[in-house]
Amino acid sequence: MSPSINNASLVERISKGEPRAVARAISKVEDLSKDASELMKQIFPLTGRGLIIGITGAPGAGKSSLVDKLALLYRQQGERVGIVAVDPSSPFSGGAILGDRIRMQMLGLDEGVFIRSMATRGNLGGLARSTVDAVSILDAAGYSKIIIETVGVGQDEVEVVKAADVSVVVLVPGMGDDIQAIKAGIMEIGDVFVINKADRDGVHSTEKELEALLSLASREDTWEPPIVKTVATESKGIKELAAAIESYKVFHEQAKSVDGRRRAIARWRILELLRERLVSQTLESRSASEKLDRLAGEVASRQRDPYSAVEELINSGSL
CATH class of the missing domain: 3.40.50.300 (P-loop containing nucleotide triphosphate hydrolases)
Structure with a gap:
């Protein structure tokens, strides 16, 4: 069964308020499961109540x-x-x-x-x-x-x-x-x-x-x-x-301040996901991961500061 079909079934059970489905979905997002983002895309239209x-x-x-x-x-x-x-x-x-x-x-x-x-x-x-x-x-x-x-x-x-x-x-x-x-x-x-x-x-x-x-x-x-x-x-x-x-x-x-607060929360959520996705992509890239390991060694031995290490990762196109 494909993840999308599996998620659709899970979302349907969640919409009915099934506690086991809720617990399973929360475990997926907590464990950073690969299909967690697809699950949350389907969950989002059901929220706001x-x-x-x-x-x-x-x-x-x-x-x-x-x-x-x-x-x-x-x-x-x-x-x-x-x-x-x-x-x-x-x-x-x-x-x-x-x-x-x-x-x-x-x-x-x-x-x-x-x-x-x-x-x-x-x-x-x-x-x-x-x-x-x-x-x-x-x-x-x-x-x-x-x-x-x-x-x-x-x-x-x-x-x-x-x-x-x-x-x-x-x-x-x-x-x-x-x-x-x-x-x-x-x-x-x-x-x-x-x-x-x-x-x-x-x-x-x-x-x-x-x-x-x-x-x-x-x-x-x-x-x-x-x-x-x-x-x-x-x-x-x-x-x-x-x-x-x-x-x-x-x-x-x-x-009418509810819209402003929700906009601020939405902005925060987007930025959190963006940071997480950028870091995840960096770690998935073998060359970037190797560069990260090298830079970590240099920072640990105090040959370089962490700020310039981040700048090198950004400037090299690793992010």
Whole structure:
């Protein structure tokens, strides 16, 4: 059976919302399967229906509990929910799968919830792209709420959250300098801010500090990001969080800024694919690959800097 026919069958099953077909398709894009791009071409026309929610924040902020309770609330409202957990630091999938199994005790028995972890598996690049592809697959399968949960606030996570319709940043009381540390990468992209574990001491001072930082952040729209206080383990504040997310969605649509955001996301996706394709073509070319090995040796021995090495590859027509 040809890959195109095989993909057509897979896409048909995905359009019917079959979890096994969804899992198989995500594995293809995660493993950089040869026919993954052809699969995604067929998936794309089926997308654009689900609301994509990116949730990020420092490790230990209770994001997993928050995501689980938010997913449960959406399920009570009759929504189908997809959860993609992104962990750039995991070189293997074992830990991620174990994490999924623990979470499955609460959500996994519900056929209206799909949970998947995305790890690098040793691949330093492409995580953001494969995660966005996974989200597209869930969208095509009819999941109306798709939550991207990141482990931390590194560059990979920021890139992933940029691709969401709504970006939620989670903090906890007593972070102190950590709020200052993450403001550069996160404050500008956060649409909703959450102070989780709000039963702890210091919640008021954290809220005031966050308000001060948000007053300095520059946004392209007139939206004023709300601050929602939650205690996820007790399901407190979850309805308020869902309401804040919905408010931003409505604002975004009424302000007509949704087109600009989607255009920015589309541009980012095209550039990510272009970079990946150019690098892939370079590595497939024997002469370019040999040149790359030679240049790598020169850079490693400090005979050459990596910047001039890239310039040589470009100028020689290897890219």
